[in-house]
Amino acid sequence: NAGVTQTPKFQVLKTGQSMTLQCAQDMNHNSMYWYRQDPGMGLRLIYYSASEGTTDKGEVPNGYNVSRLNKREFSLRLESAAPSQTSVYFCASNVGTGVIDTQYFGPGTRLTVL
Amino acid sequence: GQQLNQSPQSMFIQEGEDVSMNCTSSSIFNTWLWYKQDPGEGPVLLIALYKAGELTSNGRLTAQFGITRKDSFLNISASIPSDVGIYFCAGSGGSNYKLTFGKGTLLTVNP
Numbered sequence: 001n002a003g004v005t006q007t008p009k010f011q012v013l014k015t016g017q018s019m020t021l022q023c024a025q026d027m028n029h030n031s032m033y034w035y036r037q038d039p040g041m042g043l044r045l046i047y048y049s050a051s052e053g054t055t056d057k058g059e060v061p062n063g064y065n066v067s068r069l070n071k072r073e074f075s076l077r078l079e080s081a082a083p084s085q086t087s088v089y090f091c092a093s094n095v096g097t098g099v100i101d102t103q104y105f106g107p108g109t110r111l112t113v114l
Numbered sequence: 115g116q117q118l119n120q121s122p123q124s125m126f127i128q129e130g131e132d133v134s135m136n137c138t139s140s141s142i143f144n145t146w147l148w149y150k151q152d153p154g155e156g157p158v159l160l161i162a163l164y165k166a167g168e169l170t171s172n173g174r175l176t177a178q179f180g181i182t183r184k185d186s187f188l189n190i191s192a193s194i195p196s197d198v199g200i201y202f203c204a205g206s207g208g209s210n211y212k213l214t215f216g217k218g219t220l221l222t223v224n225p
Contacts, residue, residue: 004156031211033212040217041217042120042202042215042216042217042218043157043202043215044215045212045213048211048212050211058212090156090157092156094211096211101144101145101147101206101211101213102147102159102162103147103159103204103213104159105149105156105157105158106156107155107156108154108155108156
């Protein structure tokens with residue numbers, strides 16, 4: 001099993017450009033998450049999907065959209081990138097029963113917006 | 115919303131020393147998790163705690179779920195250079211599928 005995979009690993013954008021970050025998991029998990037990590041801020045939840053067909057806002061959703069394409073895939077889209085969105089983005093998944101909360105993380109996408 | 119206070123923010127220790135870090139919460143949690151993040155990688159789960167008072171070990175790591183359900187600590191014994199990284203605590207109330215993360219403890223081990 002590959003676990004949680006993310007593409008791309010690195011990306012540089014200009015202000016105003018758009019892009020989609022891809023995430024996939026092969027663990028048959030129900031719930032998937034997108035976080036951003038900034039120095040000194042820890043991990044902050046952007047959006048999550050408790051189950052296929054549902055998405056909800058997290059702590060810092062502004063400027064982002066998500067799509068739960070199917071059970072395996074959960075994408076994060078930046079419609080008009082801003083320098084404040086320079087960050088490391090992590091996708092995570094868990095079983096999603098609400099009882100076992102362990103989340104498994106992908107390797108991250110390092111995004112720079114100029 | 116729920117908040118976690120993780121301390122210390124950073125630690126500089128000598129190889130062989132023991133390390134202790136902790137997290138406290140303003141809310142009761144049903145689950146406490148401890149993650150480690152190596153440079154350039156995603157966080158990896160170290161220890162999961164599901165019951166108040168639970169003490170769990172994983173090799174040189176020991177973690178406890180506080181009896182009040184509002185705190186947890188992680189101890190690392192006899193540190194080695196590969197222990198370098200950022201350690202995160204995370205907690206969950208269990209009913210909304212979300213974890214709340216601490217801001218991390220940056221550990222540096224001098225050989």
